[in-house]
Amino acid sequence: MVELFRSVINIISAIAIPMFILVFLGWGLVKKVKVYEVFVEGAKDGFNTAVKIIPYLVAMLFAIGIFRASGAMDVVVAILSPVTNLIGMPAETLPLALLRPLSGSGSMGLMTELMKTNGPDSFIGVLASTMYGSSETTFYILAVYFGSVGIKNTRHALPAGLIADLFGMLGAVFIVRILFGV
Amino acid sequence: MLNYVWISLLLIGIFTAVGRDIHDEVTNPYRNGVPITAHFETTQQPTSLHPIYKGTIVISAATFDQFYNVTSATDIRQSATITTLASGQLKIELPMGDETPQFWKEMAKAAGGKDKLEGTVSSFITETGALNFTLERVSFVKIKAVTKAAIEYADVAVTISLGLIGVMALWLGIMKVGEAAGLLELLTKALLPITKRLFPDVPPNHPAVGMMIMNVAANMLGLNNAATPLGLKAMEELNKINPKIGTATNAMCTFLVINTAGLTLIPATAIAIRAGLGSADPGIIIGTSIFGAGCATVAGLIAVKVLQRLPGYKKALEPDEAEVKNG
Structure with missing residues (x-):
């Protein structure tokens, strides 16, 4: 069942982009849109959008870089580990949960390391990869999405995003404990 | 809130770094200025042309561990060269290699990212090989590391942003055609029952809705290259109906939370890494990840809808007094 679901999704993912292109441009042709001219007209905004993001992303990433390089994460882990031990979350996976919203490449490295030391099919290995798959890099998305339209006052987006991250991590611990628990 | 989180990351980072370095200065874990005793096995005697000794430093695991307060499995055998300087002082150089203990590698990195450690020899008896040497200072x-990270990450940010130009242009072009052909309108109408509840402030036929649907679809399928450009286009459309430029609207925050929760049908990166590490069933995390990200999405949506009613966040959306007067 899972296998079937997986292969169906894999096929859809593989053909999705060519299909998007075909359907969109083909439909344009049917509707007598001047496809080439309209495409180029839209595409010329690509550069501006990318450049607009730079200051926001620099601000976000250099702060995250300083935080990570300082080793402050160890201190936060030491403070939080008694709490997470209570809910049955292994101490090894706490740094991953904390890093997940901050850094995509950093949390990917941590996940890989946890699976290397504990084995990918161990409880910690499954939990680590589930945690990685249960959320996105909130701070990066915030900087890029809001940066592209010059939003400086992000209002409740960050707290809501972090609440989502928290529940993503808790959900991962809950389901992996039930299905693969020790 | 972003203001405080941002400045906290910076302050906590810098203060922790300073605190740890002061701690290191006091406890001296790198044994700055303290000589270590070793045995030197000479493999190449100095000649008149090359006045250097080449050979191997041997330190027993017990001595090394006691000296640096670490635990190492085997005795240390580290190749080294001893050079006589013009002043008559002996200089020792340890090139970092496979046999180098981890602790020395870290020291070499901390000493300035070099691939060798240097030191001064306080006594060397050539006949017996008895050697006493002090390694270079490692401090701060x-x-x-913090200084290096600040500069490196600023660079990474620019690389990432500029790397988006190509895919941005591609997807913006395709979307423009879809818009002109009325395809997005069809999509928008089909999903209206869901979108009008999620984004009540956005007019039902607005192009932003179609873009957001496309972005969520791309995310679900794990098409990251397409999802970001589509998401940014959706943001641009949402910004056109933003009454207060520079401040996020309710719809923008809702859309952002859907993205940060990261619901995807196939967590492709995690599966690929699991497969690479020899997992018996790499895809076993599909179900658990959908559950986890589903929790994140539901919690995020509830949070965003509750938080947008808080007076402080509500007030931020109202136009400034100055703008009202001018406008």
Whole structure:
């Protein structure tokens, strides 16, 4: 069942982009849109959008870089580990949960390391990869999405995003404990 | 809130780095200025042309561990060269290699990212090989790391942003055609029952809705290259109906939370890494990840809808008094 679901999704993912292109441009042709001219007209905004993001992303990433390089994460882990031990979350996976919203490449490295030391099919290995798959890099998305339209006052987006991250991590611990628990 | 989180990351980072380095100065874990005793096995005697000794430093695991307060499995055998300087002083150089203990590698990195450690020899008896040497000072490790990270990450940010140009242009072009052909309108109408509840402030036929649907679809399928450009286009459309430029609207925050929760049908990166590490069933995390990200999405949506009613966040959306007067 899972296998079937997986292969169906894999096929859809593989053909999705060519299909998007075909359907969109083909439909344009049917509707007598001047496809080439309209495409180029839209595409010329690509550069501006990318450049607009730079200051926001620099601000976000250099702060995250300083935080990570300082080793402050160890201190936060030491403070939080008694709490997470209570809910049955292994101490090894706490740094991953904390890093997940901050850094995509950093949390990917941590996940890989946890699976290397504990084995990918161990409880910690499954939990680590589930945690990685249960959320996105909130701070990066915030900087890029809001940066592209010059939003400086992000209002409740960050707290809501972090609440989502928290529940993503808790959900991962809950389901992996039930299905693969020790 | 972003203001406080941002400044906290910076302050906590810098203060922790300073604190750890002061701690290191006091406890001296790198044994700055303290000589270590070793045995030197000479493999190449100095000649008149090359006045250097080449050979191997041997330190027993017990001695090394006691000296640096670490635990190592085997005795240390580290190749080294001893050079006589013009002043008559002996200089020792340890090139970092496979046989180098981890602790020395870290020290070499902290000393300035070099691939060798240098030191001065306090006594060397050539006949017996008895050697006493002091390695170079290693200090302010974390402060240096923080400085390096600040500059490196600023660079990474530019690389990432500029790397988006190509895919941005591609997807913006395709979307423009879809818009002109009325395809997005069809999509928008089909999903209206869901979108009008999620984004009540956005007019039902607005192009932003179609873009957001496309972005969520791309995310679900794990098409990251397409999802970001589509998401940014959706943001641009949402910004056109923003009454207060520079401040996020309710719809923008809702859309952002859907993205940060990261619901995807196939967590492709995690599966690929699991497969690479020899997992018996790499895809076993599909179900658990959908559950986890589903929790994140539901919690995020509830949070965003509750938080947008808080007076402080509500007030931020109202136009400034100055703008009202001018407008």
